[in-house]
Amino acid sequence: MSTPDPHLPTIHLRPPRNWINDPNGLTFHDGHYHVFFQHNPHGPDHTGIHWGHHRSADLVTWEELPVALAPTPGGDDADGCFSGNAVSAGDRMLAFYSAYRTDRWWQPIATAESRDSGLTWHKHPGLVIPTPPEGTSMYRDPYVWRQGDRWRMLVGASLTGERGAALLYESPDLADWWYRGPFFADVPHAGGWTGWECPQYATFGDRGVLVVSLWDAVAGPRSTRVYVGGEQDGRFTPAGHRPLDHGPDFYAPALLHAPDGRWLLWGWSWEARDRQWSREAGWAGVLTVPRELSLAEDGTVHQAPAAEVLGYRGRKVVHATDWSTAADLGPVGTAFDLTARVRPRSDAPCGVRLETGDGEHLDIVVDPVAGELVVDRDHASLDPRARPGRYRVPLSARSDSVDFRVIVDGSIVELFLDSGEALTLRCYPTGPAPWRLRTFGGPDHIVDVWELDAGGRRTAVDHDELHTKAS
Template sequence: MNENEKRLLTAVEERIQSFHQKAEADPYRLNYHLLPPIGLLNDPNGLSFFKGRYHFFYQWNPLEESHGAKFWGHYSSEDLATWRHEPIALVPSEWYERNGCYSGSAVVSDDHLFLFYTGNVKNDAGERETYQCLAVSEDGVHFEKKGPVITLPEGFTAHFRDPKVWKRGATWHMVIGAQTSEGAGAVVLYTSDDLYRWNYKGIIAGAGRDALGGYMWECPDLLEFDEGDVLLISPQGIEPEEDRYQNLFQSGYMTGALDVDSSRFSHGDFSELDKGFDFYAPQTMTDEAGRRILVAWMGMTDSQEPYHPTLNYHWIHALTIPRELELKDGVVLQRPVNELKKLRAGAFSVRSKELLAGEKWKFEGMGVESKELIIDVLKAGSFSIRLRNEAEIHYDCQKGRVTLTRRRLDDGSTERRRVDVSRVQKLHLFLDHSSLELFLNDGEHVLTARYFPRVSDDSIIFHSKENVMFSVEAYTLRSNLNVHS
């Protein structure tokens, strides 16, 4: 360990000592989502399964509650339900990463865990430099840095980052998010036989060739399903269009086919993965069972970020719950992973509840924090569910539309996100102390949001506009942490 790394780790340790208790005391601290102990978390990184454990790393600035020189924080788990916090995996201590060990991915080869990440540098002239770097581990916890394995090719600005590596046949492939010299977002492809030497293959998507546009495409991920390939991207610079692209930055996918020889990803249109407010930079992994698991940053770098009440408690942001993906008829479906059932403690259910037009019903019996609710709609009609008087889910049966509203943190106004759903049959809702994730009709649509209700308000109120009947199955969810570092 060099002196720089020692100095940074000592500073982090001191800061954790000073603020961790305060962070833990925050009533908005989440119970079953992965969080930074203190400081700022953003993208999930390096999702992998190695030596019997899942490994989720995350972009972390432990030295401030703002964006800066990122570290890689690290959680591991046997079962995707309970987690232990591991020692910091990457510290931005070398010249090629001095302004951050930025996002990247992990693969297992020869009994070692290989991390690929972007070394972010602001040089003395104030210009950005970027290096795609490698670090290798035998035990999955301690990493040896191998330094840069890819430098910036011709034709791109230094917005060139977020390597995602996977194996196709016998060859390693890597996609990287990029901005062309002309200022267009793009995804580029590299291949390698040994994970150390990489060959540039070309631009597979974007670069002004796609209708989507955008000035930078971050965090690409290429997923192979039986039905076809899916390219995930987090494009920046997309203008809002009716109900689409409402957040500052988007995250979504295009289905198609990657042809490595011609270095082209032929594909259809871009669809957003999550229509809520707080969802960005998703990453996936394939586990031993062949499941495709996705986790995203349950946050956004937008104008509301500086108003998060958790900043007073020295932490900000979290990861979403892990979701299993399925590609069906060209659509990516997302469902909470089954293992989350292990967190279920107390259960409570209400069968065949009928509400007449105009009736209100308060769901009572178990409080509201850290809950999972499965609502089966038995007789459809328009209704709304008001969550702790701070957020609301509204279903308009005639228009076939679900709207999620919440109060903005900066000016207190109400903002909304909408999806078209011809018939709502099931709402699967994950509520944590300051977050909600709503899965509609078994993952046809997902809406994710942070929200900050009055702490003492634990009301869930159903309000029917027309006659409706539904059943509710509810569970209290336990904490997902079994060991603290």
């Protein structure tokens, strides 16, 4: 009997084995949330990309469905059905995706259709958009949405001069599309990025939020940025941009406009370990928990776990208040949901430490002098094939306490501050499970920890009840 892999997440979406990357095709259709994703069903490497598929009626109980899209030998997508999205249109679901072939630099836009709620898919002949407009040097990843009486599409691109851009198309019927021009193109960034992937767009009244993933021709995927602004005559004008996630292991997020009006977001968290280690494990990549994306009056983008994620909470294993300078709060397992309120009483750092019996530890530190929260994984794994690093999130200056939530599931760690900031990273302790929780830095703090119950996947959860608990 094989030993369970302690680094394999249990509540986060991913197929049982092999490769996963970008979330795709997020849509609500026929009473279900549908999450598609880039997937190699034959191994833990980024090759031969298909579209995997899960669906759920409540964002807690998930059903794995057959692969939705597969490359067609000799076809326009012979080397991969790459990123895109899907829409619900009457009794149909339509998927728009990047048709990948190694013999061309751009990825034309293809489409496929399902009339049985996503169980089977049929590709449309030809290409929706076969060639990119002049002046582009990168072109891929359509995002389609309904706005008023028309359908709109953004495509990630790079314009002459290495300017990341989202290009805008419009259609009355999802079949015939015309090019409107760049929706927004940023100025060149020396040493930063050369193009944009996976553009996503959410509207909040008369304001819009544009999310783009930064891609470099040499280094590949880099990070994700969010722009907030307004649109006029098919042109988006932002007030500025900032990181969507402050961690090193978050990329290519995708949006879903839920029927209750919320904007939900899933991201891809790649591996932060040696590729050979992933091959030995037989899997690579995971999707984040669903997050609710909102926009504050001051233009700040907020992220928090969707209320439904509370449905995975099981037994409470820690409730601690007013601990001493250093306290051992006991074991917390390998999958748990932690909330903390930290009130620094001096200029000294304070926070929590997760550690194993072998001296490995992951530190979450509130630094009141620097005005930031630091997540330090330099000593989180004794295996040299795991990446180290220290990552920072700015703190709000408006409160004397810091509230944060940390979801740990196997090797993925997602941290959310009450200010709306988020940080995602991966770590791979080799010591004996479970993690043990320690605190440091003085009294007047509160920590609660719940086990994450994988059995929650099989339990229906009342949506209104969860929102009541979350508030």
